[in-house]
Amino acid sequence: MLADLFPLFVALATAVAIYVMKERHRRRTEVIPPLPDINMEEAWDRWLAETPPPEPPPRGVLESLEAIEARAGESDRPRDAIRTAIMDATVLALHLEAIAALGESERQALLKGYTEGMDGLLRDTIRGHDAQWSALRFYARLKYDDAVPDDWFDHFLHVARPYVREKVRLARDYLLEVDESAGRFAEIYDKLLDGLRREMLKTRPKKRFPPSDLG
Numbered sequence: 065m066l067a068d069l070f071p072l073f074v075a076l077a078t079a080v081a082i083y084v085m086k087e088r089h090r091r092r093t094e095v096i097p098p099l100p101d102i103n104m105e106e107a108w109d110r111w112l113a114e115t116p117p118p119e120p121p122p123r124g125v126l127e128s129l130e131a132i133e134a135r136a137g138e139s140d141r142p143r144d145a146i147r148t149a150i151m152d153a154t155v156l157a158l159h160l161e162a163i164a165a166l167g168e169s170e171r172q173a174l175l176k177g178y179t180e181g182m183d184g185l186l187r188d189t190i191r192g193h194d195a196q197w198s199a200l201r202f203y204a205r206l207k208y209d210d211a212v213p214d215d216w217f218d219h220f221l222h223v224a225r226p227y228v229r230e231k232v233r234l235a236r237d238y239l240l241e242v243d244e245s246a247g248r249f250a251e252i253y254d255k256l257l258d259g260l261r262r263e264m265l266k267t268r269p270k271k272r273f274p275p276s277d278l279g
Contacts, residue, residue, distance in 0.1 A: 101207075104129050104203060108129060111203075117195055122188045132145075132146070150204065155228065158224060161190055163232055174236060219264070228257070
């Protein structure tokens, strides 16, 4: 009797397993904004309370974020406007981090207006852009269920970082060693970054990407 029922048990177990897998996939990919009516100031306060940065953000970051929120509200595609702002702040932070790792003379060549002894200001600017993209990402997750862990943003950051690092190295060689070929290659990395931005704007929320081999 039990032997006769065994195929039925297997079929039921298989059906349950398939259902569980489909439910997990649905919950992982379904876009359900947790707080669609949240505003930037509220998101900022939550971000500071739930995921505070190692150091307090520089003054003025919230005002910049509220200006971004206002521009996004006037856009036909507000979520994409926020995505663009996240990527803009991230790329700026990555450029400045790469430049900050260089010597003073190299910084002066690569940063207009930079003079020796401005390291503290440079670090504050990096912290400001880091706070900006991090808070924007937090806001996007709550308002649009976008920029969640392991989605387009993590892919963007993982790919953009080595692009920017190499671009800064080439720009340094072009400016300080008058290497014309380095200048041309630096422009290629600008195009790669632009292409990456466009790709991420087209990406649906919560899409998972395969691991990148870029370091």
